Amino acid sequence: MSPNAISFKTSQASTPHILIKPHIFEADMHLEKTQTHAPVACALWKSNQVVDAFQQNEQHAYLNIASHANEDRPAFKLQLNEGNGACFPWHHDNAGGGTTARDRGSRRKITVIVYLSEPPTQGGELVLMPFCKPELERRVTPVVGTVVAFRSECVLHRTLPSFCDKAHNQRTCFTIWLESDDAANAPLSCALPPELLTNLRERRGDDAGAVPYSPMWREFADKLSTSPANRIFARLVYREMFEASLRECFSVGGGETAEKRTRVALAMHEAHMRSASDALREVADALTWVLRQRIEENK
Ligand SMILES: O=C(O)CCC(=O)C(=O)O
Ligand SMILES: [Fe+2]
Structure with missing residues (x-):
């Protein structure tokens, strides 16, 4: 198996920075040695059964x-x-x-994960966070026999720190990505309704902040929650959550290497946020307002 890495791109054109996630390893089924070591999983991959199941269900058309x-x-x-x-x-x-087939992150639509081990002694849950919908947050315990499928193009997700004390509860799973022919990562059009633009303009006046956000931002947030376009705003709207999870992931193990890795990850995150235009920030602020409202409503 090879270390699982994360790639950060600070702009559309830049080459990604690669950082490894400590203690997480992966084996790619495109490699012959993986196929030999995991013949059952390989047969499932080659059979296209999972793709067929999604294609044949009209609800998923x-x-x-x-x-x-x-x-x-x-x-x-x-x-x-x-x-x-x-x-x-x-x-x-x-x-x-x-x-390339092995590295074609941009067309991913659905992620299907099959968990293969006893749950870790502590943590390890998969957390799904639909955009601006805190009431729909879901946690999945990674336990053998559980299969989870979700729209990973538009649903923000992470795994919680995993601790185990026995070999059989080391967290293991296999992941199948389903792609679509439409480039989910292509430049996205998610036009703001004109009323929302007017609302922003009014708020920008002398009396900044006195004009309330229009309740229509809630509808716009709902539309975004099922669109890959929410990726553009996610880092800004969930900035603290992103930052905390980067610290958790990269500081594992402690020491100088972990510190350096964490610094790089946080710097990439900051660079990402700095590259956002003022217009994007303004929209993100309005969406943050929706999120805060919903968090309050769900208390
Ligand atoms: O291991 C998991 O539960 C999720 C992994 C994941 O999000 C990914 O591989 O992209
Ligand atoms: Fe993922």
């Missing part, structure tokens, strides 16, 4: 799940989390990536 043959199949990975607090920070699964 809008997702446009694509079929791929042989080497062109989307990623299928085995994952081992050794514990010691190892975790994934908040992310979407289609945040860029290359164009």
Whole structure:
């Protein structure tokens, strides 16, 4: 298995920075040695059963799940989390990536995870956080026999720090990504309704802040929650949550290496946020207002 890494892109053009997640390893099914070591999982990958299940269900037709043959199949990975607090920070699964079958992050639509071990002694849950919908937050305990499928292009998610004291409760799973032919990562149009633009303009006046946010921002947030476009705002709206999870993920193990890794991860996060335009920030502030309202309502 090889270390699981995260790639950060600070702009559309820049080459990604790669940082490894301590104590998390993965094996890519495109590699022959993985196929040999995991023949059952490999047979499932090659059978396209999971793709078929999504394609044949009319309810999922809008997702446009694509079929791929042989080497062109989307990623299928085995994952081992050794514990010691190892975790994934908040992310979407289609945040860029290359164009080869192995690294085609941009078309991912659905993530299917099959858990394979006893639950960790502590933590390790997968947390799903639909955009601006705190009432829909879900936690999944990673226990053998559990299968979870979610729209990873638009649902922010992470795993919580995992601790285990026995070999059989090291967190193991395999992950199947389903892609669509429409490039979910392409430049996104999610036009603001004109009333919301007017609302922003009014708020920008001399009496800044005196004009309230329009309740229509709630509807806009709802639309965004099922669109990959929410990725543009997620880091700004959930900035503290992102930061805390990056610290948790990269400081595992302590010492100089962990400190350096954490510093780099946080610097990338900051750079991402700094690169946001003023207009984007303004919209993110309005969406943050929606999120805070909803958190209050759910108390
Ligand atoms: O291990 C999990 O439960 C989630 C992993 C994940 O989010 C990913 O591989 O992108
Ligand atoms: Fe993910």
